Amino acid sequence: MSVNRPTRKIDSDGPSSLLPDPFVRWFSERGWSPRAHQLDLLGRAQAGSSVLLIAPTGAGKTLAGFLPALTDLATRPKRRPGEARRGIHTLYISPLKALAVDIERNLATPVGEMALPITIETRTGDTPAHKRQRQKHVPPDILLTTPEQLALLIASPDAERFFADMRYVVLDELHSLVTSKRGHLLSLGLARLRRFVPGLQAIGLSATVSEPDELRRWLVGQNPLGAMAELITVAGGAKPEISILDSEERVPWAGHSARYAIPEMYDAIRKHRTTLLFVNTRSQAELLFQELWRANDDNLPIALHHGSLEAGQRRRVEKAMETNSLRAIVATSTLDLGIDWGDVDLVVHVGAPKGASRLAQRIGRANHRMDEPSKAILIPANRFEVLECQAALDANYLGAQDTPPLVTGALDVLAQHVMGSACGAPFSADELYEEILGAAPYAALPRETFDRVVDFVATGGYALRGYERYARIRPTKDGRWRVSNPQFAQQYRLNVGTIVESPMLNIRYVRSGRGAASRGGPVLGKIEEYFIETLAPGDTFLFAGKVLRFEGIRENECFVSNAPGGDPKVPVYAGGKFPLTTYLADQVRAMLADPGRWRKLPEQVADWLRIQKEKSILPSRGDLLVETFPRGDRFYLVAYPFEGRLAHQTLGMLLTRRLDRAGGRPLGFVATDYSIAVWGLDDMGAMFRRGRPTLAKLFDEDMLGDDLEAWLADSYLLKRTFRSCAVISGLIEQRHPGREKTGRQVTVSADLIYDVLRTHEPDHILLQATRADAASGLLDVRRVAGMLSRVGGRIVHKDLEHISPLAVPIMLEIGRESVRGQAHETLLMEAADLVEEAFGA
DSSP states (O other): OOTTOOOOOOOTTOSOTTSOHHHHHHHHHTTOOOOHHHHHHHHHHHTTOOEEEEOOTTSOHHHHHHHHHHHHHHTSOOOOTTOOOOOOSEEEEOSOHHHHHHHHHHHHHHHHHTTOOOOEEEESTTSOHHHHHHHHHSOOSEEEEOHHHHHHHHTSTTHHHHTTTOOEEEETTHHHHHTSHHHHHHHHHHHHHHHHOTTOEEEEEESOOSOHHHHHHHHSOOSSTTOOOEEEEOOOOOOOEEEEOOOSSOOOSSOSOOGGGHHHHHHHHHTSSOEEEEOSSHHHHHHHHHHHHHHOTTOOOEEEEOTTSOHHHHHHHHHHHHTTOOSEEEEOGGGOSSOOOTTOOEEEEESOOSSHHHHHHHHTTSSOOTTSOOEEEEEOSSHHHHHHHHHHHHHHHHTOOOOOOOOOOOHHHHHHHHHHHHHHSOBOHHHHHHHHTTSGGGTTOOHHHHHHHHHHHHHSOGGGTTOGGGOOEEEOTTSOEEESOHHHHHHHHHHOSSOOOOOEEEEEEOOTTOGGGSOOOOEEEEEEHHHHTTOOTTOEEEETTEEEEEEEEETTEEEEEEOTTSOOSSOOOOOOSSOOOHHHHHHHHHHHHOGGGGGGSOHHHHHHHHHHHHHSOOOOTTOEEEEEEEETTEEEEEEOOOSOHHHHHHHHHHHHHHHHHTTOOEEEEEEOSSOEEEEESSOHHHHHHHTTTOHHHHTOGGGGTHHHHHHHHHSSHHHHHHHHHHHHHTSSOSEETTEEOOHHHHHHHHHHHHHHHHHHOTTOHHHHHHHHHHHHTTSOHHHHHHHHHHHTTOEEEEEOSSOOGGGHHHHHHTTOOOOOTHHHHHHHHHHHHHHHHHHOO
């Protein structure tokens, strides 16, 4: 974001009369002119409207968003001696701390050059406490902040005074804010601001939106339903220059590191001023940074930026970017959004982007100007990612967007807001309910559900109401609700927010069958909890070169034993952080089915598809291909839904349960973004030929009924999802006055409460929130249901004698692990064997 970047020469008619004289002179002295959409937004805002501006990268969205506030403040009468100090005039909310800091830096330039009497400050989690306290008493005119800080501000007893003079709220990168629980919390905060200031105007800024009307409704009050902000759409912008690396090295069949392309990445860094390298996860960022340092023979300044780094280190990297002191930065989504970092002239996306809109967002960080093309190189980490990268590239040139749809507001977030409301002042349930209906995600909230949430905050629910520590609010004589103890308000302020980090679990040995009841033996290492929470006792998986049997979880430890037979049922698969979007999945299926589109692909990938067509088949766009074949002493089923890893993980769990009931003796499965493989002791191809079961029955939509419920009852997934909901709702606090709970303490508390509620109050409001989270998150039930409905009657079975070329990548994921040395060499030999078998005669 740069608010003072040149646009175009002044028209002969001169600048618009909408601008005060200092602004006219400032533009004129620089030979610039405001763009038409900036003046359009200014005019609509001055007429009292809320506005959504959708414009491409570099179009000056941020200046457009701030012009109404800057011009209004520039012409505001000075405060007279003795007059009460004014509250804030404009609130700017961004999804990133770094973005708020960047805006402050860039806004200061025009404000200083025009000598405008305007104060601008940031307020984020990194802002010192003394400065945050001072801001409450001496507010700036423009406050740049985050959703969490807004929640804290409105929970203050003097919030109404603080916001009394507010006129505008500017929401940057709106598409990124609204799709998560942070967006739900923010929507409730905006509803409270509209109660404080009925005439409040919202200005939303976004570059990538697939359904603008959803955001237009989100910006304004929805009680009554149907109101929408006005819309300004800016077409055009220079088309980006995107290429997919056509490496001389062989593109790997599987994996996510893209190590094969390190020399070519480094060469691209050497040829450009500043290169921003995006990856999808923090672990990938660390790995890539290490590999680039090993290749850095020229000792180029290369830095790392991701959310787990200490704040001071992030600020130092950002300062170095601002001053063009770096040649390359390896980053995750922390630098996704509209920050204008110095002289970035190349974006390298390592791995597939998982979404067309995400790719557009990231490549816009290079040459951050509307009239200059961004330059980007996509580096797929494996062969299927080549197809995904090509689909994303095609979508970008078509201008296709695939931002996720908005979802109903989460109940745990609502509980947090109810508690925050009581921290501000005693509230009337009737008034608060009417206020909450104005927040778009909660516009259809039933009164009965709202009352249950209030009761939960007041008592913990039926099963917990006997415990005083869960009675956080209580009614006053006039029927309003107030905080029952000042300590609860303090706890709320320490724990506000919706981001709950998923911890790592220690992997500890116990004797087989002993489970979590045993104290356990030595620790083998740590594993991400998201993987373990999908397992049921008895499942086996691969870790550190060993096949382990999952015995159970106690506190923050995963107990395992050695598994006889050495055949993991559910190998560890650490795929990309983001799910493959429905749009890109459909485009990859379309590409597979259309040989005419293969000429855009690297020759080695096109050859792979041609040989697949000869030796097996390639499915048409709407079909589901299921291949079966023997290998060694096992039989395999490989399906290609292309619906993303989370959906495939759920599908794999359910398929293995059904095959087990049918007598197929499945041993396990593995899932990627593109396919799923199940292996077992019986010939599944022969089973399908006999119709016991039929493939149609195996993939029937009814698997999302009793089968899903039975699996959830056996797995730890709901228990771990419950913990996040319990923390967000305030039932369990991570931080306590004077101390902070360890992840182990939080887990113990959550597990105990979960067991109590499942036994004594299975319809508890927090269990309802937990099931909703699981369905839309780790399970991706909606995606699985859509896939099963789509392929009904369109399953194509190919019974083969050998593995097919298309199955090589998923087969390499079976037993794959990220250890170097002997295991790495074994993996290479296995790859050679698989390829020879798949491509041989």
